[in-house]
Amino acid sequence: MSSLTLRNLQKRFGRVEVIRGVDLDVADGEFVVFVGPSGCGKSTLLRMISGLEDVTDGELRIGDRVVNEVQPAKRGVAMVFQSYALYPHLNVRDNMGFGLKVRKVPGPERERRVAEAAALLKLDALLERFPRELSGGQRQRVAIGRAIVGHPDVFLFDEPLSNLDAELRVHMRSEIAALHKRLGNTMIYVTHDQVEAMTLADKIVVLRDGLVEQVGSPRELYERPDNIFVAQFIGSPK
Numbered sequence: 001m002s003s004l005t006l007r008n009l010q011k012r013f014g015r016v017e018v019i020r021g022v023d024l025d026v027a028d029g030e031f032v033v034f035v036g037p038s039g040c041g042k043s044t045l046l047r048m049i050s051g052l053e054d055v056t057d058g059e060l061r062i063g064d065r066v067v068n069e070v071q072p073a074k075r076g077v078a079m080v081f082q083s084y085a086l087y088p089h090l091n092v093r094d095n096m097g098f099g100l101k102v103r104k105v106p107g108p109e110r111e112r113r114v115a116e117a118a119a120l121l122k123l124d125a126l127l128e129r130f131p132r133e134l135s136g137g138q139r140q141r142v143a144i145g146r147a148i149v150g151h152p153d154v155f156l157f158d159e160p161l162s163n164l165d166a167e168l169r170v171h172m173r174s175e176i177a178a179l180h181k182r183l184g185n186t187m188i189y190v191t192h193d194q195v196e197a198m199t200l201a202d203k204i205v206v207l208r209d210g211l212v213e214q215v216g217s218p219r220e221l222y223e224r225p226d227n228i229f230v231a232q233f234i235g236s237p238k
């Protein structure tokens with residue numbers, strides 16, 4: 001389990017400032033949702049936290065460790081993407097176990113963790129199937145399973161449900177809520193779906209143009225948006 005601290009976090013691509021000084025405190029076990037217009041820097045922030053992008057300036061702490069320079073595999077975070085990025089030539093079992101194999105986790109321990117994740121995500125019956133033999137929802141479950149087996153302290157979700165149809169999205173949303181309850185991990189979740197944000201979040205972070213516009217509980221943001229920009233994002237009456 002881990003808290004997360006961002007202090008004046010910045011990211012430049014060349015001369016373009018994409019993240020312009022973000023401060024944020026995420027408590028251990030908190031479910032935080034990032035919302036904001038396309039291009040405001042949500043994915044970049046997640047990628048910095050996971051270590052897929054390096055930090056240009058500022059400080060990034062996970063628990064009590066400054067992780068700016070820590071390699072991705074050693075940060076205790078796992079990321080789930082919008083495109084499931086499963087290995088097409090590996091079955092569900094091997095897709096979920098792949099990262100553990102790379103990290104040289106011994107076979108029996110790998111089996112145990114895959115079985116545990118499969119049970120949690122109701123994938124037990126699908127372990128021998130290949131990605132092409134799965135529905136969209138099942139694929140997304142495998143992608144989540146692949147993140148779970150690493151026993152991360154922090155889960156990062158980047159619009160994980162946007163490729164699913166509306167009905168499945170509602171279903172997966174409650175599965176993710178249940179998973180969070182069960183595992184108690186810290187979660188950072190990016191979505192452009194208002195309902196998803198309002199129902200899942202302990203805390204919503206509204207981002208705009210590389211900066212935090214407002215942070216608060218769904219209720220606080222709904223009832224007391226700082227401005228019209230936030231109101232529009234949260235869907236509160238203007």
Ligand code: ADP
Pocket residue numbers: 013016018036037038039040041042043044045
């Ligand atoms: P969001 O996820 O909120 O839609 P992104 O974090 O993907 O936004 O992108 C934020 C901004 O950073 C965009 O203007 C995007 O074009 C830019 N950007 C993202 N990645 C790169 C990159 N590797 N090189 C240059 N610009 C990038």
Ligand code: MG
Pocket residue numbers: 042043044
């Ligand atoms: Mg994005």
